[in-house]
Amino acid sequence: MAPNDSAQITGETGETGDLPAGRRRAARYVVPVAVAGIAAATIGLVPALAASGDPDLPKISAQELIEKIAASDTEQLSGTVKITTDLGIPSLGGLGGSAAGAFAPKGGAEGGGSADGGEKGGSAAEPTGRLMELASGEHTLRVAADGPDKQRVSILDSAAEYSLIHNAGEVWAYDSASNEAYHAKAPADAKGSGEDGKDGKDGKDQAVPKDLPATPQDFAQEALKAAGDTTSVTVDGTARIAGRDAYQLLIKPKQDGSTVGSIKVAVDSKTGTPLKFTLLPSGGGKAAIDIGFTKIDFSKPSASTFDFSPPKGAKVTEADESKAAGKEADAHKSAEDAKGLGAEPNVIGEGWTAVVQLDTGGQTPAGGPSGDMPAQAQQFMDALGDKVEGKFGSGTVFQTRLVNALMTDDGKVYVGAVTKDALVKAADEAK
Template sequence: MAPYEPEQNTGEAGELRAGRRKAARYVVPLAVAGVAAATIGLVPALATSGDPELPDITAQKLIEKIAASDTEQLSGTVKISTDLGLPSFGGMSGGFAPGSGGGGEGGDGEGSSADPQSKLMELASGTHTLRVAADGPDKQKLSVLDDAAEYSLIHNGDDVWAYDSKSNEAYHSKAEGKAGDSAEKDLPKDVPSTPKELADEALKAADSTTSVKVDGTAQVAGRDAYRLVIKPKQSGSTVGQITVAVDSKTGTPLKFTLTPAGGGSAVVDAGFTKVDFDKPAASTFAFTPPKGAKVTEEGDEAKAEKHGFKDGGKEFKGEKDLDGLNGLNVIGEGWTSIAELKLPGGQGLPTGESGDVPPDAQRLLDSLGDQVKGEFGSGTVFKTRLVNALITDDGKVYVGAVTKDALVKAANAAH
């Protein structure tokens, strides 16, 4: 799908900014799609070389090997790519698109462009190169590398620092726990960013609805690995299969690939291109804000609320935000689970004619949606390659990693 390019001139800019906050509440499913897809595990396949000869192992033993893996020290480079089939959100940075930040350069509020809760959402689309390092539960570092900039998130003892070199902004928070205790606050888990985190999420679904088997071997980042293949048994899921390359010696997942049931390239492919299991240098986790950097302390965001920014620019942060919506209910189980909820106000999507949606937002919604009808009435299905969402005209939302037909069937059954 070609990137979405907003049409905007100077005269329209004020109208567009004013409309963004109104439009935000109507595009919750788009944020749901981005977060849910990232949580399930999102990313084009990374090249592996050779099929090493390894001792036979059962799927159960390999899963146990992953669970028993005690790897706490490593460093390396991870390439992660996500292809949901969504258009680019371009200049629409009103706070409701995945990856949009509330503050920093060009922001409407006083938030920080280095805030990890919004910055890491950028991993939910496109291709990114990450440097990762870990030394036990209290020291981790993740850096997202761009062509001319770098975003780093560092957890070192009681401190969590984030730094965006592009804007020269830093964000600082204190880890929870009493002084002297081991820090309880880890790097944010909203968006899985390593093969292990992605594999852990996938293995949570390994029950009676799932087929799990070992399917050969591979070599990833110079390491011999087993290929664990996870497939839904249920029909109606948009997930084709998940393949996890598991290091034969340490049990550490080295690569994660999710392919859609509809075929084509991977929705998510995340894997190490380099990995080292030696202890990283202590200096890896040291951080001091550069001279002249704007530093935001956790809690300073409260200032933004005074400017009316909190509701309009709030990032969608997953299940906790869903709790604030009306009548959240989960239909079905396993891979075909569908979340049912009600939009605030009890009404469906507005149209550009109502004046609630700016032209750019309306064109984006129209490009993503398919009109559907059923016993429930009528509505619009918003599609990605993995997660789909149905919004009915009476304000109900059905969302899941399922087909359009499965959403309509669920809406009819709930009618």
């Protein structure tokens, strides 16, 4: 087993003080459960699996292991991934496309209209809502990649399968349960979007996720972007993952107040490909996110893996049609957003304890003290959170195991992967 070796990581490995993409996206959302769900969905594709055995590998430093991940040129692989997410929120399984309407940005990932699985022309196969299901519970994925132009991710369950396929600029999604398919061009700034990057109308009108994951290291690198003066990074021994020898990279915040206890990434000793990603909350207990390969093969997948034609009788929704159907609703929602969110979000603090502040324009998410929300509904909302007071005034903290949010009575919202006390402190400092 390789001995522990620590390293101070500077901005060379990423932006000092950043958290993974989920926190940056949290600025768009007000409802705490939505924030937690998006954070989980963003991180949730990182492969992880419990280790079995500790192989004896040559000594390596933390900096060398990070460089090994960055230098990894793995573009061809296939395998099975198991995802377990426990953020302490209700399961999103079965919500399908309807999750997008509640949790996703306006009009899907890129303004593509209704994503509610049928309402206003939406499709149950639209990716945004379906990928939200990964924010909670246990899931099994079958994945394959052949360079930047070809990737496939299938979510398997006992009775159905949902597949998202990217093949040379064309994106197909298919939901076998509803027999619905969704078709779009890959965004121009996504990997492998097509020749000269001109497919997808410059990526402005397509309701498909950008940067469809091609390899696991894409996600591990997001965690490494948090590495800076506020972070400790060490090599924490070795492991045997999906039949492969791996080093274990341990990432821990140095700051008090973060809900992230540690992140462990198992890295293939030969290819530098991340095989495992486990996030433990600072509050203890089992992993909040534990995701990884149960099987992996680095050989070139068959070309037919990325072929797709809608089955006979399937309802096919084109991205442009979906956007046109939801155009009116999106325009209304944009106007409401402009009224409700007020000024641009402000970031308080740095590193792992950074908190995003939003202004809802004087209207609390629950309707506020003006009495717009029925008393019983207000009582129910209050029961979900903890009442707090400080220099900022008073408000309610809604907590998950990872992402928490403070909603003040005067319409401010503070969101971060920080503790309740850290949220109150941030609100006091902003006052």
